[in-house]
Amino acid sequence: MLFISILLFFSSLLFIFFNNILLRRFVVRLLTIFAAYYVIILFPRIINFSSFASVFCIDRMGFWLFFITCFLILSLVHVFQRRVRNSFSIIFILFVLFVVCAVVFFSSQFFILYVFYEASLLPISYIILKWGVYVERAKRVIYIIIFTTVFTFPMLSLLSYIYWQNYTFLLVLPSEFISSRWIVLLLLGGFMVKFPVYGLHYWLPQAHVEAPTFGSIVLAGVLLKLGGFGLWRLNNLILIPDSSLNWLLSYLLLAIVLSSIVTCMQLDFKRLVAYSSVVHITSLAVVVFLRGILSIKIYVIVIIFHGILSPAIFYLVNVCYTISKSRVLFIVKNLLASSLFFSFTVCLLFAISIPTPPFPQFLFEVFYFMSIQSWSFVVAIVLVSYTFLRLIYNLNWFLPVFINPMSATSYSSLKIIDMWLIGVYFIYSMSIYLFLIRVYVFYYFFLLSLSCFTYSIKTYATFYIYVFVVVIQSS
């Protein structure tokens, strides 16, 4: 321990005083190796648990979110090739993000989960500060950090409480559920602020506005899922008392409608997309607390599809920005004339984000509403207004991008469109691919790691097609 910390200290000193690029790279690699060593080997020893599996475990949600993370970061490296080739630091920061997210997604302990959950703030703030373009970004970053930590710091003090409750940090199979109202609320708040549920979301649009494109893609695709994963794990640890649960769910259902109304008012393209992801996530947070079999499955699947879809729309924002040099929806216009395939993909994104039937998103949207309908019949009002308002705010970005034949300007930036095609094609094809193969993957994955799970294999979807003809004789 001491040795490693001294080494780290001196290497960081070297890093600061000798501004040599080779040395810097060397030090960075050294640091990453030690960080990996620290995470993988030393952490279990420090916490002093006997087996590896009690620190890290994999369940279906963790696996799929890890999968999404890998996929998104690889596609980012692919799409932003030119930029990545020129700077090592993007690769490095993406690697840090990857490690942080992977550790969170595979953690089974509250302590590790908390530490790396908090650590996820650093890469994104670094991305905003380094590659953002506006002057206000420093202010915004401070705002983001303070806003989130105000809600997450109470969890630090609750760590000891959780430990003395169960004599372990393990989140899986606790001996006793935590059901004290205020403690549950603080824990939930800590994860909901980074999810972010409406009401705690104020940092998110600012972060998206200030962040560069790959920053907001990572933020929407991966970093928001950390909070969702936290809620998922917390669901094993806490038991919300019924009275509080009813209040919470009614707040969330109201917040869905409110946030979609707010989203309708946005004029900035990027803010609109950020707010629409807030709406989506608020609707997701309803499902976690219901604890039904269906609702938990839907939670996993919908969160994954959100992780695939929203980066694609953020990439669309980037394309519009590079062509029209503005994010204001009145000015972003006439992109349809640029390419037929572009317009096709824009239509596709619109149809997915409404959503409409042939896409898997719609199927799971229906299942989602089924699962929340079991809580109360009042949900029907929320359902209708949510589905309708969702169409309206999606029209708000779709129509300006899709139409306006008034000015046919010529674009010199066809290469950007090519990149866009690659990005969206990859992202969307993955969404179909996921829908098709997930069951097989799940099946083998479950068989392989049976010991880690508390979920049964049999209940999950089995994918088979057979056709037979039933002839009904007329009487």
Place this chain on the structure above:
Amino acid sequence: MFLWLWFNQVNHLVIFAKILRAHNLDLNLRLLLDVKSCGFSFVVCLITSVVVVFSNYYIGEYYKGSVFMSLIRLFVLSILFLINTSDIFFLILGWDGLGLISFILVLYYQNHVRTFSAVITFLVNRFGDCFMLLRIIYLYLCYPFGYPFSVLEVPLIISVILVVGAITKSALFPFSSWLPAAIAAPTPISSLVHSSTLVTAGLYIFIRFYAVFSLELWLGYVIINVGLFTSFYAGLSALFEVDLKKIVALSTLRHLGFICLAIFRGSITLAYLHLLSHALFKSLLFMSVGELIFTGYHYQDSRYLTRVGLQIKHSSLFMLFALFSLLGFPFVRGFYSKDLILEIFIYSSFSWFIYLIVIFNLFFTYYYSLKIYQAVVMYSNTYPFGIMAPRNMFGPVMIVLIGLLGVVFINCFMWFVNPVSIFIIFPIFKMVPFVVISAILLIFFVKFSIVIPIYNSWCTEFFNTILFLTPLITHLNSHFFLRARNSLTKTFESGFIRAVLDTNLVSYSSYVSNLVWLTFTRVNFNIVLVLSTRLFLLLLVI
């Protein structure tokens, strides 16, 4: 196989494919093939095949022609899904696909007016989709192990939801503003939408699920009144309209109300037949009107289109056929279904008031049909612009096919559907010929003595916006709802939470950000380095 089916007297064929199973949620593809679905899909395919040829003629050389064709294919695929499936999920697949693709098709010309009407169309259709979504969910809650198709006793809420959804799709009373707006689409699309695909989806749902509705008597009465009112004001608005395509669209609306009335009267087979014949003659009417409009440089205003019909003779001839069929003129296609429905109304126990309004509607029909025809052919002032030369003759010639089928030959289809009793010989008079004679007398009397339409009055405004239904959606949205949204946003989004959190946080963060900003600019970074090294040296010295 077909012979085997024929000899065994098979009425229904269900093709069943299990696609996905997630614990107790089954996603099955169930295709139900019986007389109704097969006959309807036959008519849809027939009309589509002619419309495709017609749209080659209409926008063949336009640069997005291939996209247009593929959109038509998707559109027809979704209506076929809707017709032939008995599974709720694939029903909504077709249902939603119709809304989305019609939205893109109405947007096809991409200007401000088209956008406006496309958005209205899509919003209303989406409102119906929400209700279909609700229906799936309630069905799941009532029958968690799959909805059996033969069960009649569903809860009331499910049938009410289904009625609202079907009303939005087939543009009945509160939701009829999108139908005249949807004529902004290219004419081949209009002839598809208004005849057999989009608007008939709701009526087809009514016909399919009639057994469910028949249990709720008051629901049937409500829908009868809605249909009656719709057909009445649609016919009335058509009197005050000058846009040629819009008149035809309003006549569609009138017929939708009429068919809806016939369905909930109980004569389902006749209503279904009238649905099919309406699809045929309305598509014929739209295509012939579309050719006239195309030839007249895309002017839709009937006052500009005078005497175009005299120069495109085959088109005006088929328009005449279609109008005869629409009126129910004896021994053309429309006669066999429309006249029977009218006569059954007499036998039924409706109040005389309903019957009176139906007869009034017939007069309206005569009036606007005459108006269409005289606008194209009969006015004395000549067409000022000359006409565009038709591109090729294959498209118009293909119209002949559907014209013949629509007017004459498909009469045998009636025997196929309902072999038992076709003609009711009413003791005193056949209904339609009576109305024909009286209407022609009346119209000629009115037409050549007084000019009814007084343009630029509140009355015209009232009927042009179909009872102010269009501004009800658009202006209400833009004034009241926008204001409400604004106030909501002010109170919640930038309201009390912001007031507590932000005032402190922003001031603090702007204070800290100065420090951060200093450290992150390169120059100041060196200063910090120098300072820190000096500090380090100082510490060493100490």
